[in-house]
Amino acid sequence: xxxxxxxxxxxxxxxxxxxxxxxxxxxENLFHPLQLEKSIAAFILFxxxxxxxxxxxxxxxxxxxxxxxxxKQRPLPAGLISLKSAILFALCxxxxxxxxxxYLNAVFFKICVIYFVTFVTYSLFLKNVVILDVLIISCGFxxxxxxxxxxxxxxxxxxxMVCTFLLSLFLALAKRRHEIVLLNENATAxxxxxxxxxxxxxxxxxxxxxxxxxxxxxxxxxxxxxxxPNLEYTVPFVVYGIFRYLYLVHQKGRGGRPELILxxxxxxxxxxxxxxxxxxxxxxxxx
Numbered sequence: 001x002x003x004x005x006x007x008x009x010x011x012x013x014x015x016x017x018x019x020x021x022x023x024x025x026x027x028e029n030l031f032h033p034l035q036l037e038k039s040i041a042a043f044i045l046f047x048x049x050x051x052x053x054x055x056x057x058x059x060x061x062x063x064x065x066x067x068x069x070x071x072k073q074r075p076l077p078a079g080l081i082s083l084k085s086a087i088l089f090a091l092c093x094x095x096x097x098x099x100x101x102x103y104l105n106a107v108f109f110k111i112c113v114i115y116f117v118t119f120v121t122y123s124l125f126l127k128n129v130v131i132l133d134v135l136i137i138s139c140g141f142x143x144x145x146x147x148x149x150x151x152x153x154x155x156x157x158x159x160x161m162v163c164t165f166l167l168s169l170f171l172a173l174a175k176r177r178h179e180i181v182l183l184n185e186n187a188t189a190x191x192x193x194x195x196x197x198x199x200x201x202x203x204x205x206x207x208x209x210x211x212x213x214x215x216x217x218x219x220x221x222x223x224x225x226x227x228x229p230n231l232e233y234t235v236p237f238v239v240y241g242i243f244r245y246l247y248l249v250h251q252k253g254r255g256g257r258p259e260l261i262l263x264x265x266x267x268x269x270x271x272x273x274x275x276x277x278x279x280x281x282x283x284x285x286x287x
Contacts, residue, residue: 009048010054015259016258020039024036035152038105045097163217182253244267
């Protein structure tokens with residue numbers, strides 16, 4: 001029973017919320033106990049908030065998920081958790097998140113509300129609007145990053161937010177491509193919006209977003225917003241990470257679950273770990 005609920009809230013996708021810590025790391029507050037506590041609290045709350053949205057999305061996509069070769073095994077479409085129980089569980093998660101967020105930080109609470117309203121609307125309507133569907137997903141990551149900054153009351157870099165938006169857009173487009181390739185003629189039965197996409201169209205958008213992401217990150221490391229001018233040395237790792245992901249998408253047929261790829265592809269995982277360690281070293285120990 002407990003394992004079904006753990007699967008329902010998609011714990012493996014909580015890695016997406018690690019972007020909450022970006023404000024802490026890039027503001028030189030990583031080793032500040034109080035700021036670290038606030039960031040951990042924000043991370044936990046966003047994990048629960050995003051999980052409640054996942055549950056709501058599963059409720060809205062129940063019939064479509066039953067047609068998906070993988071998603072049909074989830075607790076809700078598989079009948080392991082009743083619809084009524086799922087609704088009640090999501091409600092309890094939301095109450096806990098909003099009450100806790102209100103007492104943690106007023107601005108953080110507002111961002112949580114905006115995130116929730118945006119993605120409930122996405123689940124109900126906006127997921128069926130071509131291009132806007134992937135843009136909203138990308139905005140969700142930007143909201144996470146901003147939330148991580150405001151909860152510890154530090155300024156967030158506009159260029160870093162641009163990088164966050166573009167990178168998440170890159171991942172969202174790659175996921176749409178994977179769904180079309182995987183499901184083939186059954187793609188629209190799983191997700192209606194996929195009838196508006198094609199692999200060619202998605203490849204065109206990916207070819208635009210990929211260099212834009214690299215350029216934006218490079219500009220960020222060279223801009224006054226960067227906490228250290230030496231962050232420019234992290235650019236090659238970003239380039240490799242993006243190219244490695246493109247390799248996995250085009251040559252290995254992966255890309256449907258970015259959070260799983262990050263944890264299971266050893267070269268990509270090591271690259272991210274080295275990038276993160278290098279950022280910490282440059283920000284906290286080099287200058």
